[in-house]
Amino acid sequence: MYDAKLIGSNRLADLALIKIEEKNLPTIPLRPDFSVRLGQSVLAIGSPEGLEHTITRGIVSSVGRQVDPDRPMVYIQTDAPINPGNSGGALIDMEGNLLGLNTFILSQGGGSEGLGFAIPEPVVRFAYAEFRNYGHLRRSVIGASGQGINADLAAALHLSRDWGVVISDVLPGSPAEQAGMKPRDIVLAIDNRVIDSYPKFAASIYLHPHGTPMQMDVLRAEGPTKLTINPVEAPKGVESLEDLIDPQNSLLVPLGVFLLELNPSLVESLGDVRSKQGLVVVARSDSSPRLDADLRAGDVIRSMNGKPVTSIAALRSSLDSLAAGTPVALEIERQGAFQYIAFEVE
Known part of the structure; x- marks a missing residue:
């Protein structure tokens, strides 16, 4: 048991950084070359019901699951058995690389039913740097809302594709409006990363480096357009x-x-x-x-x-x-x- 100092925490991300005055503790690196794929074998480590150093095995069921449509967080979904006490434990691949941190399950009976979720390693790495440097997690916003495109939406709005992300709202005076973004723009890429789903759209904005312009490629009726957006830090509310x-x-x-x-x-x-x-x-x-x-x-x-x-x-x-x-x-x-x-x- 060690005494620890809280450096920073964020309720939305369900992450906290603590500092322990101790040396030679075992660690696992946060790797910039993060990679995860559907169906990949994984191990979940934790202490379910107080049973320390428990390891369970499963696969990656989804690489980017957005559980709450009103929140930008996306998770790695796994069927590796996760129970109360696993939260905060590592989800690793078979080579020992960190894929994420176990955070919650969806269950009818309270125990594991194959619906476990982990915070992806890039989010953990991003939050670690923010907590260590600033003591809190700054979140970028552009003042625009997007949503996933389906066949009905594409047909009703005469969109050129029935998949991906379409901009549904642009706030007056926002960074997005100042950059020329318009409702019904279809997002093709953010910072040269292809956007083919809403979770990727939300994650790309969430993890965008602060203080740097965001490059966004959008598709309109007249053709592709490049936008340069200067995100701002999200205003603080009660949460x-x-x-x-x-x-x-x-x-x-x-x-x-x-x-x-x-x-x-x-x-x-x-x-x-x-x-x-x-x-x-x-x-x-x-x-x-x-x-x-x-x-x-x-x-x-x-x-x-x-x-x-x-x-x-x-x-x-x-x-x-x-x-x-x-x-x-x-x-x-x-x-x-x-x-x-x-x-x-x-």
Whole structure:
């Protein structure tokens, strides 16, 4: 067992980088020459149900599975048995090269049913560099949405092909619009990589190097067109603010929530928030809180028993000083409206 320091984490990617003050630990390299193919034999390593150093065998069922259509993450799908405890373990090929990190399964009964998913090695490598250099995962956006093309869509819109990715929306003033992108553009390639499916489209934008122009080839009725797009960093919302959590100071154990102190830049990033000071609830902890305050991500704690709340340390101290049976009223902002949450200290 080693003590570790959290360097960075990202909830969407389901990845975190920790630092251990130790030498000569076994490692596995992150290789730029990553390669994976359908039907390839793989080994999944982990500790299912606490059984350490367990290895299971299977094949790659899909090289780029997008499980949630509303999120850009794509995964390697495998039928290698994966169970609770495998998360974070390596998925390797038969030569020991890292293909990805096991992350979750789809199951009716809770155990392995041949539908396991791993975060691809290029995503792990990209996140590692971001965490190490910046402490959080920056995400590029171009201000355009795409979707997969099927036969019905191609026929209805008179597209020149019934496969690939078509641009469905371009935001006004976005980098995509400034580059000349138009709805119904068919994406042919991004940074010289052929785009033949939505997962490739999403992954290519997600993994694009920050600070460099993106080269995109699109097809229109009049023929192929080359676009040069300058992506921007995605604005931070409540979910992405989890990357800013300090595990040592942000957790308020009695309420079971992670908090951030409001400041001008945080208020701006949250958008329509009326409060100018207070504590924003970023996430709930996994443990059961001692006090049942029914706080939700996005809530802003403004005051406790009529006294303004300006720091996590002050709120923690105030809660710790209360005797059992003391009534508490938190004034919060939720979805733009002020309200009270009342409970009794147990």
